[in-house]
Amino acid sequence: MSVTIRDIARICGVGVSTVSRAVNGHTDINKETRERILEAVKRYNYVPNNSARNLKKLDTRTIALLIKGIENPFFARMLKTFEEETKNNGYSLVVQHVDEFTDEADVAEKLVQERRLNGLIFLGGCTSHVQNKLDHIEVPFVISTIGIANPEEAKRYAQVSVDDIREGKRAVDYLIDNGHGRIAILAASSLDDSVGKLRLLGYGRALKEHGIPIIPELIVSAALPENPYSYENGYKTARKLLNSGETFTAVFALSDTMAVGAAKAFLEAGKRIPEDISLIGFDGQEITRYYNPVITTLEQPTQEIARATISMLMEMILSPEQEKKQIVFEGRILEGGSVRKLEYPEKRSDG
Amino acid sequence: MSVTIRDIARICGVGVSTVSRAVNGHTDINKETRERILEAVKRYNYVPNNSARNLKKLDTRTIALLIKGIENPFFARMLKTFEEETKNNGYSLVVQHVDEFTDEADVAEKLVQERRLNGLIFLGGCTSHVQNKLDHIEVPFVISTIGIANPEEAKRYAQVSVDDIREGKRAVDYLIDNGHGRIAILAASSLDDSVGKLRLLGYGRALKEHGIPIIPELIVSAALPENPYSYENGYKTARKLLNSGETFTAVFALSDTMAVGAAKAFLEAGKRIPEDISLIGFDGQEITRYYNPVITTLEQPTQEIARATISMLMEMILSPEQEKKQIVFEGRILEGGSVRKLEYPEKRSDG
DNA sequence: TTGTACGCGTTATCAC
């Protein structure tokens, strides 16, 4: 087996508590013994067993980040900020990936028990059927980037995100402001009860507000049940739209990856972007700026969201009894070259 | 604090060992008591503390996957396969992200101690300066997708990857076969001692074999020290190439993300792909198939690599003393629309 | 300043 604290104690001719003190940087220890011990630690390559530590310590100063779908570059990009901000606050971060078919609330509960966590962050996931289980979690947690569809429910959780309804509306408003009236949406599956549903609601509101009738054929649900926000799904859903024969001048894709997939479908069909079809994505992912043409997108302030998530969690750890807050950030349109300005006779906007 | 095994024992009026047996599915226990206990477990929401478990158990049947740079979609895509294959072998997988500035060998050592791991997989990272520390690791480990530049070194580690020299050569051979002679390469930094160096070596070999002189100006090192394989770096490195004024008809980018970045630079400069500049990437990432134009790339068999990595590790866990193996997979050209066939007078190939 | 001894929650080894 590997070297333990007792081995080091024996080697140095001291007690285990002295080794513990040296390793943990306590001040109540002779400088020379400390150095002698640390030398042996290095020499014999002693690493404290964290399981034993966690078993003993009450405050681990550790928080966990649960990511549902790390393969989503949107989350991957935030990871760095989470790591930095956690460190800045003097905490350790455990990053835990949760696969598609696993319940993140279960994972969270286990992790809390196992690691004596001080707090938790959920990134992705947290659909409504998971939310019931969230009440079992005994430590503060923040739901990041996820909008909760039911407003009553939403108040019960600490959250940092954009308002997906408002931002969905903002994206569609932008298309309308550019003269578009027949706007299709590449939506998630009809079962989706998370951000997809909210952004679709925003789509509906934008049309309604401008007195544009909603055409059911222009609301195209995900062709694939799994991975709704993938390139492939964007492609297939766009093909469904093309095949429907419905006419439209602009398309709102629920994510940038879907937008890229859709772009391929349109280009393959001989359509030009934006001359024949205007396209707007959602998220503000890097790929939109490198695509040809550059895809206009609704950018989420990911860095601000990540930072606010950590500081909210830290606050909750300090005073756990206070009311749950919801922080809502604003998105903004990142203009690319994928939206054309239409000049309708009945609606000539300036600029 | 949370409910422990003793609480459940008290509640059920049994001993702790009986609870342990029930929870761990042992057979030497009365069916009725088992059910009674499991009911209480569910009812009182008991989750065994994993730290205590790991402290006690000898064989955890757990392996860890250390990913350096999870933000790389190339790795993210393999994650699922790793998770599935591990489960198929009856093991648990701990996925651990290692940030850019952290030494993965240190993380590995800690993790082994903490979790009593049976084995380890390194995905990404493992540059030569890390390799010295690898010898401290007491459990079997496999280095996945990383080529080691020094052949002497390479024999010392269990590895699964493509031969980056050969595949780099294959990519450039493909360009040469298509009539290209002035081929630029968007390389990593000159300090790179990993796959970037190997692929560059392959570039050199391909040119040499075809009697094409190497033009130093066409070997462009990464413009950014950090994140060599990013979109941004591809873009900036391509701009450096354009600004050099050197003439070339084709470009080999060391990764698909770099290729996408480069494509933007070329298109912005008014060049057409592939009419003015042919472009080939490396990895076979999904985005190449959705880009406009579809980017020709050298595909790595990621799924096979992931599967082979797990089965190699399982073998090593069963018989740790055997010699380290190296499994080398072949890549293949995934033809897109980014490479033009040149018809040179002195070299007319068929088809 | 240092060492002894206890307990963290669990599993495994015994007796019964």
Place this chain on the structure above:
DNA sequence: GTGATAACGCGTACAA
């Protein structure tokens, strides 16, 4: 089939 009890490796109160 079941229940005490001894580890597992560590941190820490308390005694020295």
